[in-house]
Amino acid sequence: MAGTLAGLILDLDGLAIDSESTYRAAWRAAAAEMGYRYSDADWAGLLGLSGPDVLAGLANLAGDGFDQARFRQLSGEIWLAQVETDGIAVKPGLPELLEVAQAAGIPYCIATNSRAAAARRSLAYAGLAETFPLLVAVDQVARGKPAPDVYLAAAGRLGLPASACLALEDSPVGVAAAVAAGIRCWLVPSSYPVDALAGRQAERVLSDLREAADFISAARSLPL
Incomplete structure (x- = not known):
């Protein structure tokens, strides 16, 4: 896509x-x-x-x-x-991904099935309390994933149409939510084997966030 x-x-x-x-x-x-x-x-x-x-x-x-x-x-x-x-570990490649996004002028937002207070607490335990000013949580929308609500709200928080956004997800539930919102999605699985349906729904299946950062960096001047 x-x-x-x-x-x-x-x-x-x-x-x-x-x-x-x-x-x-x-x-x-x-x-x-x-x-x-x-x-x-x-x-x-x-x-x-x-x-x-x-x-x-x-x-x-x-x-x-x-x-x-x-x-x-x-x-x-x-x-x-x-x-x-x-504490809570940061997933490999997250710092590189955010660095690439910042360098390219691409804004980012969290879309989570956690409640807002729990999400902010987890980010603090990961040392990322100030990293994500934009966050949409399950208790801020009508329905959680796999419904599209958190993704549609996140696109709105970014001030962008869904079609201009890219979602990064690790679970079948999350991929389904992004796809239902009309947002292309890359799957970075947190468990294996990869769910077959999620693998088909996702535009790419990546090994980690470093790979996502590499793809985005290489595509700055090209359509993804």
Whole structure:
């Protein structure tokens, strides 16, 4: 899909920062403490979903008796203790990607299925508190991903039509949201194997954000 790139929209969890691994670790620990065991396939099926949808998915897998309130509190306590000690890692290539965007005069915005306060907190633990002044979160729109709302709102925040933007995503849910918004999308998977449908929907499947930075840098004067 050719076109001029005027704006960049990035997913947050699993794409810009490695927060998804911290969430999964906390969720696994909380589930184990409550006596539940989930498979890797179970966790993979929750990739990219909003917090309430993750809870609903875990409850559905567990069956009757799953205490969502206790799980939310316990996993939150475990997560906070973990990130206060270890922080959250920035995904490889993010600094290079933002440097290329800034040099090319391409504005960027976060579009996330996290709530705004949680997203800002995660960015702070990653050392990026001031890096993304533009951010659209799931609690600022009517519907979360895979609905297109956060992406349409992010394009609006950039002051651009959807067709002039490029989305970078790591999950099938996120790719579906970007495509539904009419935004071309590059997939940078945070888990393997790559989801077949997401791989077909995405314009490119990349190994990391460095590769995205290289493509954008090479295409500054050319249609992408």
